[in-house]
Amino acid sequence: MAADHSGLGLPYICGFLVACLVGCYCSEEEKTVPVSENADVGTAVVNIPLHFGITLPAEKAELPCLIVDGDQYGRFAVNENCTLHVSNPLDYLVQSEYVLKVLILGHLDGEVKLRLQVIDVQGYPPVYNATCETPVVKQTGEDRGWLLKVDGKAEAVTSDGDVLSSTVRLTDPKDLHLHPRPHLIVNTDNGDCRADVFWAVFYGNDEVAAEQLWSAEIHSLSCFSGPSSDQNIVVVNLINKQADYDPRLSYVQDNVPNDWMMNKFQEFIVYLSLTTSSRNQRRFVCQLPETIPPIRIRPVSGSDLTVDIVAINYFWIDIKPTGCPPGRYGFACQNVCICKHGAYCHAFNGACKCQRRWTGVACDISKDVISIVATPSDPRDLYISGNVTLRCKVYDVDVVTTSWIFPNGSTKMVTDTDDNEIMITDIKTTDNGPYTCQVNDSRGEVFKTDIVLDVDSCAPGRTGEHCETVCGCLHGASCDRWAGCVCPAGWTGPVCQSACPQGTYGYGCNKTCDSENGVCLPRDGSCNCTEGWVGLDCSKPCLPGRYGWSCHQICTCRNNATCHHVDGTCKCSAAWTGPTCEVSVFRNDAPLTFLVPLISVVVFVLIMLVVLYKKRRITCCVREDKEETRRLELKRLEEDIKEDLQPGWLRRWERKSNHLSPGPMIGMGMFGYVRKSQLRTPVGEVTVAAKSVRTEDTQCYRDFCREAAILVAIHEEKDHKTSESNIIQRLRITHRDVAARNVLITRGDVAKLADFGLARDVYTNTQYVAANGQGNVPVPLKWMVYTCMFVYIFAFVYVCFIVSYESW
Known part of the structure; x- marks a missing residue:
């Protein structure tokens, strides 16, 4: 091929002749310059005269430098200042080194040799993965839409019991008002496709919510489409730039703009990772924590009204690849493809799929x-x-x-x-x-x-063996040559004219709804709950105090009445009646005979409470120091069973808390929890059943410490050999809860009686006396007295109520 240099003028011709005359005996200079394979077109590589130390004449030609050899694919060019720049995309696999011969007008040697080393960049060029291809949108111009259509729905409960339902649909860049715009990274070099979207949290309300989630250690949220082992997953990560210990931070630093990391007024970055192997729409159901801290949000944009979210019933996301217009790619279809010669452009990352006989990043190099x-x-x-x-x-x-x-x-x-x-x-x-x-x-x-x-x-809208029939599909259905109308989700029939029958949904109406108390939508199967029910499958009733659609109605029931979660009707207690339980069943003209016994009962109860308080059977609800309470209880226990306890028993049996490693809970009683735990001893770790106080109050400490003291008394009894017998010898302690559940079998197959939580020292406590004709078998004297007393009070009140009620 001949080159046209007519526009270069006489200086170029003269310089070329001089170069031809002296080039046969002048030595060529050669220098090496690196260039990255992902350098953008137009990137300056090197100024040739400056690099070789050559001074161009004052009156230089319009193009004083010319590449004469070594660039068969036209990857480089020089400008009027003799600066070499990239003119077409580079590809390390196509050519990793270029040896250019550059003609410099006015230079005595005529030519210089420039060796360019192409640097291989990891992850470049992008890979065209057909697994996550998207359709091509038939539109052009600035109104390009999103690469992905995203629908999301969540249901949350506020601190006052209200249920909020929120639906989000992103089909256009104008729908998402985020600053700065989200940053997209795509990886398609394996069997599936992964898209990472980063967003810097800037707005004050969003920052507050992010801070609350971070403080509650809710740093990520996983959403699955199918089983958790499936590769289709969405992970939402909350990243704190100050958390240097977070291993995810280094990945974020390598992929987001530098000004995001340098901005001191912005602390959090949301990082969403989507991994999918399907080009169809998928629903991702998110795994939510059981409890969350109150999160303050603003339900209406621009409003001063805020609410506190205390629970999230469900959260799911529908993601459907919709594609970009021809020649565009990216999260918002904002990037221009570089593919040439009819190559396909991947809408995720702009990778080119070359036709036969073409290669290179842009498919512009003929093979x-x-x-x-x-x-x-x-x-x-x-x-x-x-x-x-x-x-x-x-x-x-x-x-x-x-x-x-x-x-x-x-x-x-x-x-x-x-x-x-x-x-x-x-x-x-x-x-x-x-x-x-x-x-x-x-x-x-x-x-x-x-x-x-x-x-x-067939052509769009036609079907049949010879494409002779017009489909006439409705509701946006596509037309297949052989199948005819291919209905979208939620529709069925020859031309997709009918919605899915109730209880079914999806493509072909082949999926069954899970709604228990509601109607499912035929498009996506989401439940439209009936009155009084919420949740993903409408299985959760409204919280107490709420009823109606989405639990928005507030109950008006009074006087501790129960409100029905569906219609708000009130179930009154015995002493009240009326629609809202505001009317007392005791009329103003009630006979005086009813008030007298009622007052007598009240006085009697007050006297009994005073007696019990004096005998320290009940205590006032004052806040006590835990250590002081524990010390006093231990002292009282020592006095109660001092004959059975040996001096220094607490020091001998007490262990440090860091020697015990609690495990899973295996049981729970009235006053304590029991966990399978590991106890560190001088001979190694031992598996034990560790009991802890369930409620930190005086009564719990008393029962807990009493059980510990009784166990010590049993084990330190001088005449009792635990290795030779499995019977506790009459230590004057009554177990009071002998049952198979409280018998443990040792390694030597010996049955041991356990759980002394209800045991008592019957001689010092005087709560038990010998029954007539039963020898030394004790019976609970005080329990019997208290039982009789409360039975008498109940019978007395009941009789008085019946007599008074009938006298009306």
């Missing part, structure tokens, strides 16, 4: 002498009764004739090299097959290449 380019290039745009143009392109060959060989064996010869394309109109299935382009050059060599046409779809 062979001859190639065929189809228009339209995407097979999805070819259909029966449509048209396609095939063009044969030849490189660096002096073409004499070009011939086309068709699938039926016929041939068409083209002698004009400028007219080497054919058009196939009104495509039929008989037109499918290989089309071969054959080129004969001036040296007698023959070059061939072919392309296979495989068209099996």
Whole structure:
């Protein structure tokens, strides 16, 4: 090929002649310069005269430098200042080194040699993964939409019992008012596709919510489409820039803009990772923590009203790839593709899928002498009764004739090299097959290449063997050549005219709803709950005090009445009546005979409370110091059972808390928890059943410490050999809860009586006396007195109530 240098002028010609005269005996200089393979087009690589220490003449040519060799694919160019820059995308796998010969006008040596080392960049070029291909949107201009359509729904409970339901739909960039715009990173080099979206939290209300979540150690949220072992997952991460210990922080630092990390007024970054192997719409149901701290939000944008969220019933996200217009890619379809020669552009990351005979990042480097380019290039745009143009392109060959060989064996010869394309109109299935382009050059060599046409779809809106029938599909359904109307989710029928029957939803109405107290929507199966019910499957009733649709109605029941969560009706207690339980059943003209026994009962109860208080059977509800309470209780216990306890028993049996490693809970009683734990001893760790106080009050401490003291008394009894007997010998202690559940079997198959939580020292406590005719068998004297007393009070009140009620 001849180059046209007519515009360079006389200085260029003179310089070229000088270079030709002296170039045969002058030595060439050579220097090496690195260049990254992901350098953008237009990136300056090196100023050649400055790099070689050459001074250009004062009156230099319009283009004083010229690449004369070493750049067969046209990857580089020089400007009027002799600065070498990238003119086309580089690819390390195509060519890792370039040795350029550059002609410099006015330089005595004529030429310099510049060696360019292409640096391999990890993750570049991007990989075209057909697994997560998206459709091409038939629109252009600035109104491009999102690459992904996102629908989300959540249901939360406020601190006052109200239920809030929120639905979010993102189908257009204008729907999301975020500053700065989200940052997208895409990885498609494996079997699935992963998209990472980063967003810097700036707004005050969002920062408060992020701070509350971080303080409650809620740092991530996982959402699955199917089993948790499935690769389809969405993970929402909350990143604190100040948390240096967080291993996720380094990944965020490597992928977000530097000004995000340097901004001292912005502390949190939300990082969403989507991994999916499907091009269809998927629902991701999120795993929520059982409890969350109160999170203050502003339900209405721009309003001063705020509410505190205390629970989240459910949260799910629907994600559907929708694609970008031709030549666009990215999260908001904001990037321009660089793919050439009919290559497909991946909407996620802009990766190019080259047609045959083309290679390189942008598919602009020919691999062979001859190639065929189809228009339209995407097979999805070819259909029966449509048209396609095939063009044969030849490189660096002096073409004499070009011939086309068709699938039926016929041939068409083209002698004009400028007219080497054919058009196939009104495509039929008989037109499918290989089309071969054959080129004969001036040296007698023959070059061939072919392309296979495989068209099996009808034009949009038509179906049938010969595409003779119009589909007429409704509700946005697509038309398939053989199946006819392919209905969207929630619709069925020949032309998708009918909604899914109640209880079914999804594509083909083949999924069953899980709604217990509501109606499911046929499109996505989400439940529309009836009155009084909430939750993902409408299985949760309204919280106490709320009723009606979404639990928005506030109950008006009074006097401790129970409010029905569906209609708000009140269930009154015995002493009240009326719609809201505001009317007392005791009328103002009640006979005085009823008030007298009632007052007597009240006085009697007050006297008993005073007696019990004096005898320290009940105590006032004053706040006590825990250590002081524990010390006093231990002292009282020592006095109660001092005959059974040996001096220094607490010191001998007490262990440090850090020697005990609590495990899972295996039981729970009235006053304590029991956990399977590990106790560190001088001979190693021992598995034990560890009991802890359930409620830290005086009564719990008393019962807990009493049980510990009784166990010590049993184990330190001088005449009792635990290794030889499994019977506790009459230590004057009554177990009071002998049952199979309280018997443990030792390693030597010996049954041991356990759980002394109800045991008592019957001689010093005097709560038990000998029963007549039963020898030394004790009976609970005081319990019997108290029981009789309360039975008497109950009977007395009941009789008085009946007599008074009948006297009305």
